Amino acid sequence: MNLQSILSILVFSPLLGIIVLAMLPKTQEKAIKAVGFLATLPPLILSFAVYAHFLAGKSLSDFSVSVPWIQFHGINAQEPIFSVSYELAVSGFQLVLVVLTSVVSTLAAIGAVTFIKKEWKGYFMLFLLLVTGMLGVFTAENLILFFIFFEVTLIPTFFLIGKWGYFEKEKAAYSFLIYNGLGSAVLLIVIMILFAKTGTTNIELLKEIVGDPSGPLSADFKLGLFIALLVAFGVKLPIFPLHSWMLRVHVQAPPSVVMIHSGILLKIGAYGLIRFGMGIFPNQFEKLATLIAILGLINLLYGAFLAFIQTDFKMVLAYSSISHMGIVLIGLAAMNEAGIQGAIFQVVSHGLISALLFFLVGVLYERTETSLIDNLGGLAKGMPLAAGFLLAGALGSLGLPGMSGFVSEFMAFLGLFKVQPWIAAVGTIGIIMTAAYLLRAVLGMTYGRAHREFDGVLDLRGVELVPVVVLMLLIVLIGVYPSVLSSPLQATLETIMLGLGG
Amino acid sequence: MSSVPASAFLALALILFCIGLYGALTKRNTVIVLISIELMLNAVNINLVTFSKYGVSPSINGQVFALFAMAVAAAEAAVGLAILMALYRNKKTVHIDEMNEMKH
Amino acid sequence: MENAWLIPLFPLLSFLLLLLIGKRLREASAYVGILLTLASLVFSILVLFERFSEPTYMAKVNWLTIGEVHLTAGFEVNQLNALMLFIVSLVSFLVHTYSKGYMQGDERFHVFYAYLGLFTFAMLGLVISPNILQTYIFWELVGVGSFLLIGFYFYKEEAKAAAKKAFIMTRIGDVGLFIGMILLFWQTQSFEYSEIFKAVEAGSVSNTMITLTAILIFIGAIGKSGQFPLHTWLPDAMEGPTPVSALIHAATMVAAGVYLVAALFPLFLASKTALLTVAVIGGFTAIFAASIGLVQTDIKRVLAYSTVSQLGYMMLALGCGGYVAGVFHLMTHAFFKALLFLAAGSVIHAVHTQNIEEMGGLWKKLKLTAPLFLIGTLAISGVPGLSGFFSKDEILVAAWEGGHPVLFLLALIAAFMTAFYMFRLFFMVFTGDARSEQRDVNESPSVMTLPMVLLGILAVVAGYINTPWFGSFLGDWLVDGNPILGAAHIEGPAWIMIAATVVSLAGILFAYFIYGKRSIAPDWLSGKGDMLHTVVSNKYYIDEFYQMTVVAIVTGFSYFLRLIDTFLVEGIVKGVVGFVQGLGRTGAKMQSGQVQTYGAVAFLGLAVLAVIYALTGGYLR
């Protein structure tokens, strides 16, 4: 197979599943589920193949593809002045996220079999569209293509939340749509300004043009663009005070969607900040590093303190996500290898951990029809496996060494302590608070006296164990042997540091 | 003849236009509203004819234009009245302020 | 020694095996755990003996690359590590064996062994780490092992609370270590102990920085070793099964704090302030915890406070520069405190209560446990001839010679109290008449008593490897090649030894008169100061104080943030949405259905544009 076509196949193969699904009658539930699951496998296999290719020491640029696509013509009929190419590529950083996406997608597809109770056909069609969107986001090599895939993720997510969610699903879906719509609107403004002013949206070219002090953009202008970018991705990440949509989504969306949402969609924000914010606007990033560090600190503590008093475990996890994204910001604000690598690690790590935790919450809700901490208790008796994994997941989340959360937290703080020791020191309160709120919540649900009404609940079983075990293994793998993640990142880090240094 | 300056005709047209507009926007009876619109169109005709004689570079085009405008205005008035008739049959009123079946 | 890295892996294997197939093995799980820890023990002994003759061994591999920085993982066998490996694997092995009897019949038997395996793995990993980062990693894992074991009886609310408290309290300390470690890294560009010491020695780190990092790291030790003010979790941790208390909360994990200070001793030596802090906190904790121990009625809690107090002793020793004294006491304490806990477990196993007021007269019933308990009691009280005597003496000498007379006095008083409350415990449990109805009080099975016997022997003889009389073998060995750690043995005036003996004997006698012979009424003292007694028996209200300050502030602040979240953040959103919708409503209202309005609006629009043009473009230009 031609290496250049691999990325395209990887990104668009789920669409094949959509076509097959469209032809299946609604009543063939088993076949629908099977197709929905199977369609997530090609990206999974291909992404690991690409990873293997990297491990074999070959260049990732073998996969880059660039085909002319749209020409927005200008005054001269023969020569288009604004052209957008269809460009896909992977760097180490992108590869890591692609692998994460394909893994979590496959697991979420498995999860959907458990969690989704109606209209599988529609669900899986939208789900596969979402998968394509996410994969595209992480492989797009120019801003327009990135934006297109970015928006492609919005619509299926809206429907997945709005149709298959819990009681206030529509409100949550609208919140999601409007916040993200605004975020992407701001993003679009930035993209189009860059496009109009520089004539390209290719990220590598933009790096050069924007980095050039004698380029077409003035310094203030660039700063303004960067701030807009920060806001745009701040919605997605989310950065305080742009977070309230995300709480609703996490509580109302079906668990398999939250796995994707919290595991990957939120990560697009971090990805964008690193790839575009830091990649294209390194100097502006540097100028605002302190601000970003403070924003990160606020996120970290705000999320942690609010998670401490939530009564619904899903809300705890939602605020915990805010808190953990604070660590991403903190790492980025450090502007050194340790910090940035920590931030990227945190992106991956939180993706895995939150997918795991939300899956487990989904199972708990499935069995007990509540996720209120006070209504639960002593679940370790009836469902020891679920409780055990929940506890393990929580420990991973609070940064227990040996799991991925620690490595990322450690590096982020390591980075920040070098440049902003005071902010970092205050931030460590977050480490304590994380332990406090997670243990409060998890122990509240699994330890203590067992509630009688949950006597007969079923533990994790059969296919439900697959996502849990796979995620747990990955979390531990990264925690124990972080090089598996850090080695693809080195080249990306070097490029970023080069941008920062120059 | 030339003692009447062009500006007088133009002012007349403007006044006529305003009267027409006032009528069109305030009268309750739809027939009067349609007539007021005719008035506005006629103001334009005065303008055209004036310019055709006293314009920056006088030409016959203005008068041709005026003829066309008159013809079209007649057609428009006819259609307007026809529609008003249809409406009257259904609603039994010609008062324009009562035509608020659809709003907001 | 090249294979020392295998030592922690055996228990890890045990953990993983038991997690996967433990449910099927049921009680046979014990054999997996026992055999694998035995393997660790054998290896540890081999390593220890090898280390006597060979120099320090160190190996490392690349673990994580951050740009130019390569963080490594590896292991190191130096004197302290080898000794710790031995202590930990020994106690762990004994506890594994003991638990076979103690946990008999528990339906989560295999889980217990799995947890024990995890903990042992972490603890062995901790003591074998060649760099502070790895130490920190295992440090946290040890905490988790402890947390899991404290909360082993998860259905008990107290166990749940205790587990949570233990984790969070130690985590507070850990953050200190975390910060200290990172600051050290940026000062020295390395996490390796050897590199750090080199940098400190070379003076490339400023004094303030040394003091700051040392104190931060010491905060970690405070958390783990239950020193004041982070001590409150340790007594609560007694909710866990008793073998756990012996292993974790007496012999090994809580000593990790002391170990950490010892391992980083050169750093502490470089800062007078840090050293003094260690000494003062240690000294204060020693007497503070001992005073609470005086009035506790729960057999395990008395031992727990005693542990806190003894750990304070060790800190005091280190803080006064008595490296050998501290490590020595760490070792002897591990033996006799493990013995005491196991014996206490045996008692509890027999009478099914932990309240000493309900015990009494067990001497005759527990023929083996009782003498062993007495040995432990004598050892901890510092009666001459037993291990505790020698190590405690070293500490007192170190405090005196280190120039801290006040701390010396505190230590002496603490020694008196220790002797007093330990014998109070002994007399109340084993002598007199049974104070409550006790049925089927039987001696524990031999699988439980054998480990106790072994520990009993060690509690007696372990002291002789480092005595003023027969030579300081341990001390010589420990400081061999590291003169910076201080003298192998500090020669103190003879009166100190005499004073120590007198004080401990006085304590014993005092206890005997009150609780043994009952010639002095038990409320003789407590009756004098009602207030004081209440305060002490409520543990100086420290828990309540934390509840009212830290917890209240955190909760209050959280609720305050919630107000912000609901009113400010959401409020702004609602405001914007409301504005847009209001705009829409106004617009819709203007759409009145009146066709003339529409025309008027259009004309108005034209007029406005024309006027604006007239004002800006036409006349005003």
Added chain:
Amino acid sequence: MSLETFQQLNWSIMTPEFIILGVIAVLVLCDLFMPKTLDRKILGWVGIAAVFAAMAATAAMVGGPVQSILHDTFRIDSFSLAFKLLLLCGGVLVLFLAVSYEPKDGVERYQAEFYYLFLAALLGAMVMTSSGDLITLYIGLELLSITSYILAGIRKFHLQSNESAMKYVINGGISTAITLFGMSYVYGLTGTTNLLEMANKLVTLANSNHVYLLTLAFLMLVVGLAFKLAAAPFHMWAPDVYQGAPTPVTAFLSVVSKIAGFVILIRILLTVFGFAATKGQGSMPILYDMQNYLAVIAAATMIIGNVVALRQTDIKRMFAYSSIAHAGYLLVALTSLTTNMFDSIWFYLLAYLLMNLGAFAIIQVITEKAGGTAIADFAGLYRRAPVLAVAMGILLISLAGFPGTAGFIGKLNIFLGAFYAEPAHYVLASIMIATTVVSYFYYFGVMTQMFFRPPADDSKLNIPFGILVVLIVAVVGSILLGIMPNIAFDFMQNNLDIIGDFFK
């Protein structure tokens, strides 16, 4: 002019118009002489065939030179061809809707009128695209308007239809008067009605009084023509008229009529005001001078359209506001005045034509079945007719401007122009993007009804052939142009040199 010269004129360039005109005549006669019992639907198909023929004739002229007859009053240039094609596309799709239009109270009796009035209106619009003279422009405009008035009221016994027609006439009359008034000043200052001659004369304009008068005329023309675009401040008729008019007519008004409005606006603004100097030769033209006024109108249009649409419960009214908003977007492109303005307006109109007509096709099906026009009638459409719901979903997504659809590329193109222009219209483009986000609310409100709500009745919907054709064209077109927009761009670029031809 002698008969000889009359015959020598190159009448062939008017072939499309003649075809339509001829068919109108034929249809009128057929309607008169056909037995009353015969179904008039056949006439609709004849009309469709005619439009196709006209389209073919137009397409055949693509790529040819600029031609004009009758003293330059009727011209064929790239601009007129491009937009004529659009109009014909729109026209044919609307006719497809019309032949499938069967409301409960019936329009059978004047069904034939329906078709030839449509054709007449279309003819008016076509004449507008090819006019090189104010008079022909005006005649085309009025032909379009007057037939539209009748079309809006064609359901004679339907009160809302009558009312909408009445409102349309009155507002239309006022707008015509204002437009004409503006035109009369332009004529007065140049002495000619030929657009290019006007441009030539105004290049050297320096008299500040004349400039002042001309600028007022500019404002009058813009406001007057805003009526056709349904742009602020002359937008308020649109919701009422759209709601009351028969659905195919609403579709016609929202698409064909709007395209025609843009054609005339561009033609007049660019030729006349694009050259009219403000301070003598070489100074800034009035059009550029007045850019901010256009921007204000565009912004107001977008804001009003999108914001008021939020409050609507009637689907046709909602689409009226939506079409107001889209007019605003198009005005942004016009305001930027960049070189790719024609491309972006043309492309956006094409995309808008497809998505809006597709949406109206579905609206027509639903409202006919439900007998009302409430948005709530869409409830549970996904259950009743999944294909229809998905198609509507795609069209709404395109209207909202999500990627993968033509609407997105269209918007992208407009943004590009707005940012590329010198000076760049940051605020205007930002308003456009922000109001687009507001539009998600109401577009997705329909989605909510279709996909999330349970249906009120479970009856199946049958889709007439005409509707099906429109839907397929609309959906496939929207997606195709969203993924491969270069099909359209290349066609424009390779065959139609609008900028080169425009002033020849």
